[in-house]
C-alpha cells in the first residue's frame with residue numbers, strides 16, 4: 001500500500017496512528033509531501049489533491065482519513081478500532097473530526113495575507129472549537145474516536161497554542177498526555 005500524507009496534517013496523523021496501532025505500518029510506503037504545492041504525484045492518485053490518500057495493494061484509491069481508517073479496520077481487525085458499537089464510535093470520531101476541521105480552517109484563515117483575513121470567520125471557528133472542547137467526553141478507549149480526538153487536541157497544542165484548553169479541561173489534558181506516550185503517537189509527532 002502507498003499512503004500520501006504530510007508530516008503536519010492532523011488527518012494524515014490520524015491514519016498513521018491507526019496504521020501503527022494495527023501494526024500495518026510496515027506494509028505501507030508512506031510518501032510525505034506538501035499538498036498545497038499540487039505535487040503531480042498526488043494529483044495522479046486523487047483529483048482532490050488532499051492528503052491523506054491511500055493506494056491499496058489492488059490499486060484502488062481511497063480519500064478521506066475516516067474511510068482509510070475504516071479500510072484498515074477491515075483488512076486488519078486486531079485491534080478493532082470501530083467496534084460493535086459502530087454508531088457510537090463514528091459519532092465520537094465525527095465530533096473530534098469536526099474539532100480538527102474547525103482548527104484547520106482557523107489556521108488557514110490566519111495564513112491569508114493580513115488584508116484578506118476575515119476575523120469573523122476565524123472567530124466562528126474558534127467558537128466551534130471552544131464549544132466542542134467543553135462538550136467532548138474524555139475517551140475511555142483508544143479507538144477511532146479516541147485517536148481522532150488525540151490528533152485534534154495535539155493539533156491545537158501545535159498550531160493554536162493561544163487556545164488554552166488544558167486549563168479548562170485538565171482531565172482531558174491528562175488523558176492526552178497519557179496517550180501521547182503510546183508508540184503510535186510518538187512515531188507520528190510532527
Ligand SMILES: N[C@@H](CCC(=O)N[C@@H](CS)C(=O)NCC(=O)O)C(=O)O
Nearest residue numbers: 009010011035050051052064065066
Ligand atoms: N476530510 C479530509 C480532509 C483532508 C484535508 O483537508 N487535508 C489537508 C491537509 S491537512 C489538505 O490536503 N489540504 C489541501 C487542500 O485543501 O488543497 C480527511 O479527513 O482526510
